[in-house]
Amino acid sequence: MRPLTLRRLGWTCAALALVLLACVVLALKLGAVPISVTDLVWNLARVAIGQSDQLPTDYRLIVFELRLPRILLGILVGAALAVAGASFQALLRNPLADPFVLGVSSGAAVGAIVALIAAPRAVLVTPLGAFLGAMATIAAVYFLGRREGQLDSATLLLGGVICASFLSAIIWFLMTTLAGRDLRGMPFWMMGDLSTPLPAGLRWIFTAGLLAGIGAIYTTAADLNLLLTGEREAIHLGVDVTRVKLVVYVSASLLTALAVSASGAIGYVGLLVPHAIRWLFGSDYRLLIPASALGGAIAIVLADTLARTVVAPTELPVGAMTAIAGAPLFIYLLRRRMQ
Amino acid sequence: MQRCNRARNLKERLAPLRAVAALAFVVLSSARVPAQTRPAHFTDEIGRPVDVRAEVRRIVSLAPNLTEIVFAMGEGDRLVGDTTFCDYPAEATQKTHVGGPINPSLEQIAALAPDLILATKAINRRETVDALAHLGLPVYVTDPHSVEDMVSSIEHIGRILHAETSAAPLAKELRARLSELDRVLAGVAPRRVFFVVWTMPLISVGRGTFIADALRRAGARSVVEAASDWPPVSLEQVVLLEPEFLVFASAHAAETRQEIEDLRAQPGWRDLDALRRGNAIVLSDAINRPAPRLVDAIAQLARALHPEVFATRGGPSGDVARAAEEVCPCAP
Numbered sequence: 001m002r003p004l005t006l007r008r009l010g011w012t013c014a015a016l017a018l019v020l021l022a023c024v025v026l027a028l029k030l031g032a033v034p035i036s037v038t039d040l041v042w043n044l045a046r047v048a049i050g051q052s053d054q055l056p057t058d059y060r061l062i063v064f065e066l067r068l069p070r071i072l073l074g075i076l077v078g079a080a081l082a083v084a085g086a087s088f089q090a091l092l093r094n095p096l097a098d099p100f101v102l103g104v105s106s107g108a109a110v111g112a113i114v115a116l117i118a119a120p121r122a123v124l125v126t127p128l129g130a131f132l133g134a135m136a137t138i139a140a141v142y143f144l145g146r147r148e149g150q151l152d153s154a155t156l157l158l159g160g161v162i163c164a165s166f167l168s169a170i171i172w173f174l175m176t177t178l179a180g181r182d183l184r185g186m187p188f189w190m191m192g193d194l195s196t197p198l199p200a201g202l203r204w205i206f207t208a209g210l211l212a213g214i215g216a217i218y219t220t221a222a223d224l225n226l227l228l229t230g231e232r233e234a235i236h237l238g239v240d241v242t243r244v245k246l247v248v249y250v251s252a253s254l255l256t257a258l259a260v261s262a263s264g265a266i267g268y269v270g271l272l273v274p275h276a277i278r279w280l281f282g283s284d285y286r287l288l289i290p291a292s293a294l295g296g297a298i299a300i301v302l303a304d305t306l307a308r309t310v311v312a313p314t315e316l317p318v319g320a321m322t323a324i325a326g327a328p329l330f331i332y333l334l335r336r337r338m339q
Numbered sequence: 340m341q342r343c344n345r346a347r348n349l350k351e352r353l354a355p356l357r358a359v360a361a362l363a364f365v366v367l368s369s370a371r372v373p374a375q376t377r378p379a380h381f382t383d384e385i386g387r388p389v390d391v392r393a394e395v396r397r398i399v400s401l402a403p404n405l406t407e408i409v410f411a412m413g414e415g416d417r418l419v420g421d422t423t424f425c426d427y428p429a430e431a432t433q434k435t436h437v438g439g440p441i442n443p444s445l446e447q448i449a450a451l452a453p454d455l456i457l458a459t460k461a462i463n464r465r466e467t468v469d470a471l472a473h474l475g476l477p478v479y480v481t482d483p484h485s486v487e488d489m490v491s492s493i494e495h496i497g498r499i500l501h502a503e504t505s506a507a508p509l510a511k512e513l514r515a516r517l518s519e520l521d522r523v524l525a526g527v528a529p530r531r532v533f534f535v536v537w538t539m540p541l542i543s544v545g546r547g548t549f550i551a552d553a554l555r556r557a558g559a560r561s562v563v564e565a566a567s568d569w570p571p572v573s574l575e576q577v578v579l580l581e582p583e584f585l586v587f588a589s590a591h592a593a594e595t596r597q598e599i600e601d602l603r604a605q606p607g608w609r610d611l612d613a614l615r616r617g618n619a620i621v622l623s624d625a626i627n628r629p630a631p632r633l634v635d636a637i638a639q640l641a642r643a644l645h646p647e648v649f650a651t652r653g654g655p656s657g658d659v660a661r662a663a664e665e666v667c668p669c670a671p
Contacts, residue, residue, distance in 0.1 A: 033449075061446075061474055066446045066449060067446065195442065196470065312447070313423075315443075315444055
């Protein structure tokens with residue numbers, strides 16, 4: 001693998017950003033209501049030159065108040081999940097780690113639901129509950145996965161799967177006992193769904209938390225490269241392993257919690273996107289993290305566009321699309337690893 | 340201080356002038372804006388404020404029962420969109436669909452440029468209602484918990500549509516038919532029924548639902564007395580409660596009768612006295628929809644549960660008799 005230069009980092013990210021931009025334009029065009037590319041470009045130009053008040057009303061509603069916020073939310077969620085996945089893969093030294101597979105998403109969902117039951121109208125409580133749920137779950141999975149002081153790959157994955165199914169049962173229990181409450185949206189939400197926009201007051205906090213999480217993980221990128229060769233080797237090379245692990249653990253949990261509280265448990269993005277990026281651009285974390293963020297955004301924007309259009313006007317949850325594409329790929333990776 | 344006083348003096352001196360200006364503005368603007376485009380304020384049935392343009396031309400319905408209400412009021416041509424579940428009347432299937440009631444496409448709704456969206460609390464998601472309201476689209480949410488609530492919903496919607504002339508007679512007719520039923524069933528001991536919403540898992544109705552009320556109006560009483568609206572029930576519990584009749588609702592009566600035949604062979608179900616005696620009633624699925632046809636379904640059920648009363652106390656109006664012909668309790 002060629003050594004990473006600033007130039008290569010810049011070009012790779014620029015190329016991915018261009019692909020993302022193309023996907024965003026595609027996602028703005030496609031939907032239950034057909035919109036022609038010329039109309040779209042014309043109206044985007046109007047907004048760009050500050051004449052947004054001259055937009056036709058239905059364009060304003062459909063393109064700028066429904067599709068665009070949803071696409072932006074998808075970008076944030078996709079970036080958060082992919083970076084969280086890449087981080088967990090380094091932290092647990094397991095290429096199959098992912099917030100969804102490890103049960104972290106389910107943990108965040110339980111936390112969010114408990115918070116929702118405790119304080120149904122407080123906006124910040126749901127992400128906070130999701131954060132605590134995610135932290136608790138990853139800690140539990142980490143300890144389940146240890147055997148004789150070492151992380152065991154198979155035990156770790158099994159621990160995650162079992163945690164996920166245990167937590168799903170808790171969710172069902174909460175939903176059944178609280179049947180009187182309005183939790184009808186919950187199954188949708190458990191599958192992962194982007195149709196509910198973020199409350200206006202949360203948008204900036206969400207974006208700030210996301211950038212802080214990705215930024216914090218990025219500061220450890222060089223150390224993560226060393227950590228991947230082995231914990232002992234990293235310590236010998238002067239890495240403060242405890243600090244790095246703590247930063248990555250807290251930040252990746254925060255990213256997962258933000259993603260889950262905004263859109264429910266969307267699976268496989270955190271697993272497959274970092275793999276695709278490694279396969280395309282190598283496994284240097286200094287490139288892997290920003291490239292995964294962009295790749296995750298691309299994956300979710302495409303998946304959600306499919307979810308909105310496949311059976312339009314009815315909508316599928318975006319998690320159904322990522323699972324349909326992701327599960328077979330996961331099996332493929334698992335089998336290739338075994339050989 | 341002095342300057343402040345002077346400013347206040349000036350303000351006071353200008354006050355009459357401002358009043359005249361304000362009055363002129365009001366007069367001029369009301370002259371320019373025709374009366375029927377000024378919004379009217381309503382509070383919907385779950386207590387949300389809704390501002391609706393005085394002239395409603397484009398309605399989107401997000402639930403089958405609301406679609407039925409709009410058509411029953413004769414306002415079907417104002418309906419520009421409904422859901423894939425809206426199958427009655429037949430014209431409803433020809434309207435532009437906005438998706439299913441749980442997961443409709445918000446952009447499809449917005450594209451129809453509705454000046455009124457009708458939703459119902461028991462079917463639609465609060466998230467959908469909030470998202471549409473956030474776009475500035477007026478959403479009126481109904482929340483019927485009794486048969487009378489359903490009739491009131493018709494009057495509420497009639498008021499918003501300025502269609503009182505069609506809503507009021509419809510409401511009056513429904514109330515008349517209901518009180519006629521009350522008259523026929525007066526003093527009759529209610530039958531103890533188990534209403535089956537779903538068999539896998541087994542779900543019945545809670546006491547706060549319009550269906551529980553519809554059962555009461557039909558001379559029946561649900562054996563399930565749950566506080567939640569759609570309680571899951573164990574089959575053991577049903578065996579213990581010993582209902583006299585099982586009531587199923589279906590749009591495809593023949594298929595449902597076949598399903599009941601299959602249930603009759605299953606453990607648990609075959610121990611139910613009601614099933615052994617053939618006391619299973621398949622109602623039209625109108626019983627599940629708080630819309631005018633609910634009254635037909637109530638009459639249909641009353642006929643099936645109390646045939647002897649209807650034979651002795653005289654025939655109710657034609658449609659009740661017509662509905663009753665469709666009933667055929669399962670042969671033992």
